[in-house]
Amino acid sequence: MDNTAIELINVTYIYPDGTVALKDVNLKILKGEKVAILGPNGAGKSTLLTVMAGLLKPYKGEIRNFNNSRIGLAFQDPDDQLFCPTLLEDIAFGPLNMGLSKEKAFEKANEVLKAVGLEELKDKPPHRLSVGEKKKASIATVLAMEPDVIALDEPTSNLDPKSRKELISLINELFSKRNFTLIIATHDMTFASKVAEKAYILNKGRIIADGKLTEILSNFKLLEEVGLYPF
Amino acid sequence: MVIAIPILFITPGVAIASLNLFSFKLQITIQGISSALQFIFRVWACVSSLILLTLTTKFSSIINAMENLKIPKVFTMMVSITYRFIFLLIDEAYRMALAKEARTIGKMSKIDAMKTLASMISSLFIRAYERGEKVYLAMKNRGYPGKVRNLSIIKFHFKDASFILSFFIFIVFVFLIGGLLNHG
Numbered sequence: 001m002d003n004t005a006i007e008l009i010n011v012t013y014i015y016p017d018g019t020v021a022l023k024d025v026n027l028k029i030l031k032g033e034k035v036a037i038l039g040p041n042g043a044g045k046s047t048l049l050t051v052m053a054g055l056l057k058p059y060k061g062e063i064r065n066f067n068n069s070r071i072g073l074a075f076q077d078p079d080d081q082l083f084c085p086t087l088l089e090d091i092a093f094g095p096l097n098m099g100l101s102k103e104k105a106f107e108k109a110n111e112v113l114k115a116v117g118l119e120e121l122k123d124k125p126p127h128r129l130s131v132g133e134k135k136k137a138s139i140a141t142v143l144a145m146e147p148d149v150i151a152l153d154e155p156t157s158n159l160d161p162k163s164r165k166e167l168i169s170l171i172n173e174l175f176s177k178r179n180f181t182l183i184i185a186t187h188d189m190t191f192a193s194k195v196a197e198k199a200y201i202l203n204k205g206r207i208i209a210d211g212k213l214t215e216i217l218s219n220f221k222l223l224e225e226v227g228l229y230p231f
Numbered sequence: 232m233v234i235a236i237p238i239l240f241i242t243p244g245v246a247i248a249s250l251n252l253f254s255f256k257l258q259i260t261i262q263g264i265s266s267a268l269q270f271i272f273r274v275w276a277c278v279s280s281l282i283l284l285t286l287t288t289k290f291s292s293i294i295n296a297m298e299n300l301k302i303p304k305v306f307t308m309m310v311s312i313t314y315r316f317i318f319l320l321i322d323e324a325y326r327m328a329l330a331k332e333a334r335t336i337g338k339m340s341k342i343d344a345m346k347t348l349a350s351m352i353s354s355l356f357i358r359a360y361e362r363g364e365k366v367y368l369a370m371k372n373r374g375y376p377g378k379v380r381n382l383s384i385i386k387f388h389f390k391d392a393s394f395i396l397s398f399f400i401f402i403v404f405v406f407l408i409g410g411l412l413n414h415g
Contacts, residue, residue, distance in 0.1 A: 085315065125315070127318045
């Protein structure tokens with residue numbers, strides 16, 4: 001209770017077409033942790049994050065959030081995340097909804113854009129950005145709201161090696177400077193090993209293993225079983 | 232142009248040409264020609280000024296201006312989101328057409344082509360719908376309260392006022408000249 005950021009108890013989620021996306025998921029994430037949720041495609045990673053953020057109601061089970069942690073989720077497809085005519089307005093959208101004045105919200109947006117290194121693009125429409133820039137902008141939209149927990153859904157999908165490297169150093173830099181808990185859903189094992197400390201393995205909607213990331217990454221048998229072998 | 236054609240026939244007035252179509256009698260009138268021309272020029276003027284506006288002004292500025300002119304925010308928000316996602320929609324449709332082309336060998340029969348087109352349109356619709364749902368979740372995730380607020384950043388300056396004034400004077404001038412030409 002004291003230092004728990006968020007806890008899921010027996011959470012089950014079923015989509016309207018009958019697909020069981022999550023089955024009796026139990027997990028507990030502590031404040032200030034860097035957690036990776038690893039799983040193959042279709043394991044339920046995105047659903048887990050969406051349920052965790054409170055955007056989808058679980059079919060069964062409970063999400064405990066005693067400390068009222070606010071969770072900011074960046075979607076996998078940045079085109080879902082960015083919907084305003086200019087980048088600056090997009091970043092300011094969250095702060096404005098939090099009740100900040102227009103000046104304060106734009107000030108905050110400028111500050112966050114600087115932190116992710118996109119301040120020169122602030123007046124560009126989102127469809128003119130590259131995928132790497134869009135991914136960074138997605139993170140910025142969440143960052144601007146200063147949530148207690150930041151959840152990133154596949155932050156490295158569709159990125160080239162250079163952008164991926166930049167993203168890794170950006171995430172680590174932000175984590176060391178700001179105060180938040182990080183949850184990353186990914187199947188990019190190299191990326192996970194560079195940003196996370198703890199890991200959960202999700203397969204077919206169930207959590208089948210958890211522990212230190214280094215331990216999980218050395219359990220080749222387990223990784224091969226779920227289809228996540230690193231080579 | 233096509234829409235203007237019926238105006239030629241339905242406007243009552245002095246007939247200059249007539250056409251017997253079975254029991255119908257179609258007449259082209261002088262008044263019809265003049266109102267059809269008027270219609271065409273009006274649309275032409277509208278479209279060209281619209282094109283001029285969109286070519287010279289950033290879309291975000293247009294939306295900001297609309298907000299400053301007190302156009303309902305629901306409408307401006309809808310326009311801005313439409314503008315944001317229309318590129319994605321076009322892109323998606325283009326990619327889909329390309330993928331269809333890549334898997335088509337030789338010539339398709341007309342019926343098959345129509346069927347493929349129908350299924351492409353329906354899957355494009357479903358994709359757009361699902362994206363809409365996702366975007367709504369993304370908005371909710373960032374605290375969207377269900378109503379839109381004013382985001383306008385541009386301000387009404389002295390030069391805007393002077394522009395409006397000079398434009399108004401120009402219009403009055405045009406009308407005066409027109410009046411002089413008609414009567415004098």
